Amino acid sequence: MLYEIRGISLTPDQDPGLLRSLAAKKAGLDPSAIRKLWIRRRSIDARRGRVSLVYALGLEVVDSRPRGEAFPIPEPEPDHFLRGEGLLSGPIVVVGAGPCGLMAAHTLAEEGYPVLLLERGCRMGERDIHTNGFLSGGSLDPDSNVLFGEGGAGAYSDGKLTARNRDIAGRRALELLMRYGAGEEIGYDAKPHIGTDRLKGVISALTDGIQSLGGRVLFGAKLTGILEAGGEIASLSFQWKGQTETLQPGAVVLATGHSARDTYRMLHSLGVPLMPKPFAVGARIEHHQSMVDGVQYGAYAGHPRLGAAEYALTARGGDRGVYTFCMCPGGQVIPSVSDPGLLCVNGMSYHARDGENANSALIVQVSPKDYPPGPLGGVVFQEEMERRAYNVTNSYAAPTQRVEDFLRRRPTRRLGAVKPTYPLGHAFCSLDDVLPDYVCRSLREALPYLGRKLRGFDSPDAVFTGVESRTSAPVRILRNDDGTSPYAHNLYPAGEGSGYAGGIVSAGADGIRAARKIMARFASSSRGFTGKAASFIMMARGRG
Ligand SMILES: Cc1cc2nc3c(=O)[nH]c(=O)nc-3n(C[C@H](O)[C@H](O)[C@H](O)COP(=O)(O)OP(=O)(O)OC[C@H]3O[C@@H](n4cnc5c(N)ncnc54)[C@H](O)[C@@H]3O)c2cc1C
Known part of the structure; x- marks a missing residue:
């Protein structure tokens, strides 16, 4: 049986090894009855001039019943999500490899959906060269900098991974970060952070994860146009390797962040509703x-x-x-x-x-x-x-x-x-x-x-x-309850740039929500794709 024991405090000088005996005492148990002990939450309380680390602990108890303050841990909520039967007319194109786009693409690729992720900036290694060059007085690359490139705006950050909303998507976002190396503390610390140095490695591992799941990721690929016909995005253009590529997407997740002003202007000129x-x-x-x-x-x-x-x-x-x-x-x-x-x-x-x-x-x-x-x-x-x-x-x-x-x-x-x-x-x-x-x-x-x-x-x-001046998006890209833009039924604005998130984890969670809305509508099959769309997806599958 699993229990939670709350409100166990240690001064900073006290050894965390004491937690087992303190938990046993509070639960009214003999320490030997605790088969497993883990941290569920940890925070620092520095109010009223006293400083302590405050823990909520999980206990797995054998052959005993706690007599003290122990709360049974309920079974985790099942993470059900719907799978639709609609036929995709092309790959799901995710635009922007910030936390929102990366987590949307990963969620889709993991469930076998054909995903093409477009990012205007570079992969982390090259992005670091451009960004560090600029930070040392070199010139600014408008597509590869502190804001644009693999990992988006959060890559050069404090790496605070606070999740204000711990709904299923928020928890999945944290789990993904942990799976790719962020460390288990982010799951229980009240104010988790990992710093820019560790975050960059986590982001790159997440991109590798998308690719190994069969998703295709193109860097240096900037969305430059969308064409709507009959209430759908019928085609989408992007610049890549000096060429303009055009393909038919099945759905588009727009996760371009709050600094892609050229993209906002392009959307506005097309009549995509913004406020x-x-x-x-x-x-x-x-x-x-x-x-x-x-x-x-x-x-x-x-x-x-x-x-x-x-x-x-x-x-x-x-x-x-x-x-x-x-x-x-x-x-x-x-x-x-x-x-x-x-x-x-x-x-x-x-x-x-x-x-x-x-x-x-x-x-x-x-x-x-x-x-x-x-x-x-x-x-x-x-x-x-x-x-x-x-x-x-x-x-x-x-x-x-x-x-x-x-x-x-x-x-x-x-x-x-x-x-x-x-x-x-x-x-x-x-x-x-x-x-x-x-x-x-x-x-x-x-x-x-x-x-x-x-x-x-x-x-x-x-x-x-x-x-x-860029504390959050100055614009909201309107969306319906099903996550789509009123402009086109297969356009899913998401993340911070669309005005629905503020921060690494919340943007990632919004990407996961967008992915699930797409999955609730479409089946994952990519059979029947033709032209450019097919070749991009085939290249990814071949490599994977
Ligand atoms: C310096 C800094 C420090 C921060 N510190 C923290 C922190 O510690 N903790 C925290 O939670 N949040 C922090 N934030 C905020 C956080 O980074 C953002 O909330 C988060 O990155 C938003 O994620 P997103 O995926 O929605 O957008 P973004 O991360 O902005 O990603 C958008 C991506 O889209 C790409 N893109 C844009 N236009 C196009 C196009 N036309 N075609 C293709 N690609 C395109 C961009 O290159 C970019 O990579 C910080 C932000 C900055 C700038």
Whole structure:
């Protein structure tokens, strides 16, 4: 019989080897009655000045009944999904190899569906060469960079794998990441992260997995057009190896992320229904990680069982919400750009999270009433801000301002104790030159309050690097309850770019949902395909 024991706490200094005896005591069992013990959840509780690791444990018990606080673990919900009988008229084309597209393609390939995954960027090795070249001052490749390429926008990230929605698709997304090497901790840690270094390996293994299941993956393949006829996508064009290829898809999963502005514009010009959606903008803020550790963990700051401390803060600034987002402990700020002449930033960290600074976006909610009119008003709003940021020095040197200078409305002349980690140079200026005035006003109002919530957050030498403009999609690609676009019955917008996810796991889960909706409608047979579609799928099958 399986039981869960909740609320077992250890101080960071206590040996996790104690968990068995503590669990037995709480369950009213002799330790020898526990055949198997495992961690079901683990979190850090640093409230009220006390720091502990809090566990929920699973127990397999033999020949005894717990007399204490033990909760029977129910059988896992069966993971049923429907299989349809519709005939596919071509392969299922998944566009975009970010978490959404990769997990959609894997789900389909695993069930024997004919899948062709198109990704405009490169495989990880080549992508790393282009991206690291850019991060060291080289030129930007608009199709192979921090945002585009195998793994999508999450590849150069903190690798936070938080799954807010633990429905079946969310759990499947985490399981896939674990299967391809993410480590079992992501299944039980309250705030799992693996860092960019480990995440890249997991992503590449996932791509290999798709290929070994018979899916075909083309890198350097950019979707450039779709042709609708009779309410279906009748053909789709993409550029690959200098040629334009056209084929008839059975269904299309559109998982192109929130930075594929050319793709948004192509969809809009064709009449695919889109609408602007709210998101948030601001700047990255950096502090010494040791300051954050000290405030959060007190005497346990720097303890190896705790790792680098995190924070998540919210406030009001006038009538707008202000909050920290995508905090990267021990991380660095990077240019997160795909378009020449535009500049925005984001954060990433390695598994060890051992950099000197903590960084986080500090952002203010914006909504369609702040944008120019039209479905793509939010994209134009982002571009204007990013252009202003680039134009400060006509380069990728990022607008930089100390917090004290920002609060006193003066440009920064000299850095203080906190040295910003952004790699392409600092353009000392005032954030007021690049961000909308209402955003700066809200940030100024919120900072002192946030400084009371996390002592030191508003310290004079904390540094802003801007602009943080791509916190989530500014557009929603509308879809019906069955997951299809009102534009075409076989077009499935999914993931962050379509406005239905925000983060690696949630985008992956949305891809899995899209795949299952397709499977609920179609049978997996690829017999009867002709022309290009057949040859792409045959090539994959032959290799597999
Ligand atoms: C620097 C950074 C750090 C982040 N840190 C985290 C984090 O720690 N944890 C977290 O959960 N989330 C993080 N995020 C957010 C996360 O990366 C995204 O939510 C997630 O990647 C969205 O997945 P997606 O598959 O929907 O889109 P994307 O990951 O954006 O993938 C879209 C893919 O589509 C491709 N594409 C675009 N247009 C075309 C086209 N026309 N033809 C073919 N291919 C195309 C792109 O090249 C890209 O690879 C971070 C994002 C960034 C930028």
